[in-house]
Amino acid sequence: MSYTREVMNTGCIVAPKGFSAGTVACGIKTVKDNLDLGIIFSEYPSTGAALFTTNQIYAAPVKLSRKAVQKGRTRAIVINSGNANACTGEQGDKDAEEMVRLTAECLKISEDEILVASTGIIGRPLPMDKVRAGIQAATASLGNTPSHGNAMARAIMTTDTRQKDIAVRLKIQNKDVILGGITKGAGMIAPNLATMLCFITTDVSLPASLLDECLRKSVESSFNRITIDGHTSTNDTVAIIANGASGVHISSSKENTGGSPLQIFQQGLDYVASYLAKAIVKDGEGATKFIQIDVIGARSRGEAARIARSIADSPLVKTAINGEDPNWGRIVSAAGYAGVELDESKTTLYINDILIFAKGMPAQCDLTTLSISMKSTDIQIRLELGLGNYSDTVWTCDLSHEYVTINAEYHT
Amino acid sequence: MSYTREVMNTGCIVAPKGFSAGTVACGIKTVKDNLDLGIIFSEYPSTGAALFTTNQIYAAPVKLSRKAVQKGRTRAIVINSGNANACTGEQGDKDAEEMVRLTAECLKISEDEILVASTGIIGRPLPMDKVRAGIQAATASLGNTPSHGNAMARAIMTTDTRQKDIAVRLKIQNKDVILGGITKGAGMIAPNLATMLCFITTDVSLPASLLDECLRKSVESSFNRITIDGHTSTNDTVAIIANGASGVHISSSKENTGGSPLQIFQQGLDYVASYLAKAIVKDGEGATKFIQIDVIGARSRGEAARIARSIADSPLVKTAINGEDPNWGRIVSAAGYAGVELDESKTTLYINDILIFAKGMPAQCDLTTLSISMKSTDIQIRLELGLGNYSDTVWTCDLSHEYVTINAEYHT
Structure with missing residues (x-):
C-alpha cells in the first residue's frame, strides 16, 4: 500500500464529517418493523456522481436520478426498499418525483440536489401514503451516530442476509478524510450493475466531473466485475456524495501521480468499491463459495x-x-x-x-x-x-x- | 398439414429400409450392463450430412467426423456414451481414429464412410480395450428389429432419464419413405448445439449437398432453438444418413415448391428434428416444465x-x-x-x-x-x-x- 488507510466497520455511511442518515419502518415491506426507507444527507452543499443500470427497462427512480445527477450538486439520497417502482408506467414517474419533492421540502434543499432509489418487487405501484409518512419520519430521525449509519445500511436490504458496509480513513494533505459506503445486492447481480444499490459518502471535496471520473474508474474494477446470476436489474445505482467537510479539496485530475491527493483518494475509493462489490457476491442468494x-x-x-x-x-x-x-x-x-x-x-x-x-x-x-x-x-x-x-x-x-x-x- | 404423415414410436432409427443397429454394454459406463456403445449401419451406399458444436473446444470425434462428412458418403456411425473423448489431446485423436478404423474393418466399408461420436465425461482417456471389444460385439449384434432400434436409442443416453426417438412415414412419389431419429441431451444444452447427439436415418436418397441443405434448415428451426442451461458442449453432433432403399430419389433443390418431393421430405425432417429437440428440453436435467x-x-x-x-x-x-x-x-x-x-x-x-x-x-x-x-x-x-x-x-x-x-x- 502506498498510502495509509484505517478501516472502520460501524456507522460507515455517516463516518465522513457532515453526513447524517435517517431511517424508518414505514410499512412498504410486508414484514412489519423492517426498515424500508432511509435518507442520506450532507449538511453542506456537495458534489455528486452516480452510475446506473444498463438495462433497457429501468425503473422510474433511475430515470429521474439519471437526470438530476447531471447537475452534479447531489446533497441527499432518498431510498426505499421492498418496492422497486419499476415497470409502473406514468404513475411510477409521478411517485418518484413526489418522493424527491417531499424530501426537498423536509430537508429544505433544492430538488435537483436529491437522488432517489428504490429496490424490491417489480411492477407494483408504490404505497405512497406510507412513503409520504416515511419521508417525514426519516427526516425527523436524521443523525450521525454509528447506529444511524448501521440502520441506514439495513434500510436498503431486500433478500440480503447481512448488512454490507465499510469506511476507510485516509491521510490527504496531512488531514484525515473518510470514505464511507453501504451496499445491497443478493439476487439479479450481473456485470454492468444489477439489483444492486451502493451509496458512498466522503468529506473530501472534488468537482463533480472529477468525482464522476473517479467513480467510473472504481466501478469498472469492482461492481462491473461481479456476477451472481447474469441478470442485470432495472434499478442498479451507485452514487457518491462529496461534501468537503474535512477541509481537503482536490481540484484537478492533472495531479494524478504517485502519492498525489487524487491518487490517494482514488485508491481509497477503489478499496471501498471492491470491498462492497465482493461483499455482494459473498452474500449472493444461496452462495456458499x-x-x-x-x-x-x-x-x-x-x-x-x-x-x-x-x-x-x-x-x-x-x-x-x-x-x-x-x-x-x-x-x-x-x-x-x-x-x-x-x-x-x-x-x-x-x-x-x-x-x-x-x-x-x-x-x-x-x-x-x-x-x-x-x-x-x-x-x-x-x-x-x-x-x-x-x-x-x-x-x-x-x-x-x-x-x-x-x-x-x-x-x- | 399439406402432406400425409404417420408417426411411429418404436425401433425408430432402423425403421427406414436398409438400416440396422448394433449395441453393447462394454463397460465404458460405471454402471454395469448399461449400453454404452452402438453402431448405426446402412446396408447400401448412402449420402450423409452432419452439423457439429460451435464450441471452440471440441472433442476428438467431432474433429474427425467434421472432416469425414465432407466426402458426403456416410454409411455408418459409431457412438460411445460414458466418455466424451474431449480435452484428451493427441491420444484422444488417435483413439477416435482407431474407433473409425476398427468399425471400417468390422463393417467392411471405407473409413471415410464412417462418422464417430462420443458423449459423457470430459478429460478422461477412452478405455480403448473395452471400446475395441465393444465395436466387435456391436457389429456382431447388428439387426433391424424394433428392439435393435430401441437399444440404439438407449445406448447413447447419459444423464437422460428416457429414450428419445421418433420415426415418420411419408408418401413421396406414391411410395412410402421413412425418416427415423434418435437423440440424447439432458445437461449442457444450449443453442447452436450442445452435449446433444442426434442421428437420423432415411430410405430416401438425396445428393449429399442437398441433404446438407435440408439438415441445416431443420436444425435452424429445432436444435438451434433450444436451451437448457446456456452451456454449449464440446461434442454436439447432428447427423443424417440417406440410403435410397425406398426407391425414392430426390435430385434437385429447384423443385422445392408446394407439395414437391423435396418439400415433403423437408417437412418430415423438420417434424422429426423439432420433435427430438423438444424431447431434449422436456427431459432436461431436473426439468418439470x-x-x-x-x-x-x-x-x-x-x-x-x-x-x-x-x-x-x-x-x-x-x-x-x-x-x-x-x-x-x-x-x-x-x-x-x-x-x-x-x-x-x-x-x-x-x-x-x-x-x-x-x-x-x-x-x-x-x-x-x-x-x-x-x-x-x-x-x-x-x-x-x-x-x-x-x-x-x-x-x-x-x-x-x-x-x-x-x-x-x-x-x-
Whole structure:
C-alpha cells in the first residue's frame, strides 16, 4: 500500500464529517418493523456522481436520478426498499418525483440536489401514503451516530442476509478524510450493475466531473466485475456524495501521480468499491463459495472478460463448485463457447493454484490435495489462454439449492 | 398439414429400409450392463450430412467426423456414451481414429464412410480395450428389429432419464419413405448445439449437398432453438444418413415448391428434428416444465432471438417458473438486458395467453386463472416489442432443485 488507510466497520455511511442518515419502518415491506426507507444527507452543499443500470427497462427512480445527477450538486439520497417502482408506467414517474419533492421540502434543499432509489418487487405501484409518512419520519430521525449509519445500511436490504458496509480513513494533505459506503445486492447481480444499490459518502471535496471520473474508474474494477446470476436489474445505482467537510479539496485530475491527493483518494475509493462489490457476491442468494475467475493471456481485455463471464455465468460450473467438484471440463467448455477463438493446445487451467489442465491435456495432479482445496469457501479459477498479454478478473458465487429455494419460493 | 404423415414410436432409427443397429454394454459406463456403445449401419451406399458444436473446444470425434462428412458418403456411425473423448489431446485423436478404423474393418466399408461420436465425461482417456471389444460385439449384434432400434436409442443416453426417438412415414412419389431419429441431451444444452447427439436415418436418397441443405434448415428451426442451461458442449453432433432403399430419389433443390418431393421430405425432417429437440428440453436435467418463449414485433429476427434467449437463460425466470410464479418483472427485465434497444411503453407480455403487462404497465388480469395456468407443465411466454415485424421462438425448461442436485453431485 502506498498510502495509509484505517478501516472502520460501524456507522460507515455517516463516518465522513457532515453526513447524517435517517431511517424508518414505514410499512412498504410486508414484514412489519423492517426498515424500508432511509435518507442520506450532507449538511453542506456537495458534489455528486452516480452510475446506473444498463438495462433497457429501468425503473422510474433511475430515470429521474439519471437526470438530476447531471447537475452534479447531489446533497441527499432518498431510498426505499421492498418496492422497486419499476415497470409502473406514468404513475411510477409521478411517485418518484413526489418522493424527491417531499424530501426537498423536509430537508429544505433544492430538488435537483436529491437522488432517489428504490429496490424490491417489480411492477407494483408504490404505497405512497406510507412513503409520504416515511419521508417525514426519516427526516425527523436524521443523525450521525454509528447506529444511524448501521440502520441506514439495513434500510436498503431486500433478500440480503447481512448488512454490507465499510469506511476507510485516509491521510490527504496531512488531514484525515473518510470514505464511507453501504451496499445491497443478493439476487439479479450481473456485470454492468444489477439489483444492486451502493451509496458512498466522503468529506473530501472534488468537482463533480472529477468525482464522476473517479467513480467510473472504481466501478469498472469492482461492481462491473461481479456476477451472481447474469441478470442485470432495472434499478442498479451507485452514487457518491462529496461534501468537503474535512477541509481537503482536490481540484484537478492533472495531479494524478504517485502519492498525489487524487491518487490517494482514488485508491481509497477503489478499496471501498471492491470491498462492497465482493461483499455482494459473498452474500449472493444461496452462495456458499466466493469464486474468483482470472483469465490471462488473452488477445484483448474484452476477450478475457467475455471468457471470464462465460465461466462465471455457467450453471454447470456453479453447481460443480457448489458440489466441491473440480469439474474442469465444464470450465474449459464454458470458455469455449464464449465466442472467442481459442487454441486448445495452448489452454492451461489452474484451480486453487493446482495445475489441472496443461496445454490441452489433463495434468497429473494430486487429487487429494485438489479435493481438500475445493472445500474452501474461496475458489480461484485461473485460465491461461497463451494467445496474448491481456487479462481480466470476474468474481462470482456458486449455485446452490438455497438459490433455487429463494427464487422459486419468492412470490409476486 | 399439406402432406400425409404417420408417426411411429418404436425401433425408430432402423425403421427406414436398409438400416440396422448394433449395441453393447462394454463397460465404458460405471454402471454395469448399461449400453454404452452402438453402431448405426446402412446396408447400401448412402449420402450423409452432419452439423457439429460451435464450441471452440471440441472433442476428438467431432474433429474427425467434421472432416469425414465432407466426402458426403456416410454409411455408418459409431457412438460411445460414458466418455466424451474431449480435452484428451493427441491420444484422444488417435483413439477416435482407431474407433473409425476398427468399425471400417468390422463393417467392411471405407473409413471415410464412417462418422464417430462420443458423449459423457470430459478429460478422461477412452478405455480403448473395452471400446475395441465393444465395436466387435456391436457389429456382431447388428439387426433391424424394433428392439435393435430401441437399444440404439438407449445406448447413447447419459444423464437422460428416457429414450428419445421418433420415426415418420411419408408418401413421396406414391411410395412410402421413412425418416427415423434418435437423440440424447439432458445437461449442457444450449443453442447452436450442445452435449446433444442426434442421428437420423432415411430410405430416401438425396445428393449429399442437398441433404446438407435440408439438415441445416431443420436444425435452424429445432436444435438451434433450444436451451437448457446456456452451456454449449464440446461434442454436439447432428447427423443424417440417406440410403435410397425406398426407391425414392430426390435430385434437385429447384423443385422445392408446394407439395414437391423435396418439400415433403423437408417437412418430415423438420417434424422429426423439432420433435427430438423438444424431447431434449422436456427431459432436461431436473426439468418439470416445458417453456416456449415467443418474441414478436422485433426489428430483426436476430434481435428477437437475442431477447428470447436472454429470457430463456435467466436463472431468475427459470426458478420463478419452477415455483409456478408468474413473475413477469423478471421476464421483462431479462428482455431489457439482452443488448437490444427496447421501448418499455410499447412492450407487452402474455403468459399462457393471459395479458399481464400492457405497453409498459401492469395489466389487470385474473390472478386466479393465471395462478392455475402456471401449474401446467407447458408454459408459454409471449413478449411483444412493438418495434417491427420479426419474431423468434426458443424452447427451454425450468431450473429446479433436481438440476442442482444432478449437477452438484455429478463428480469427476
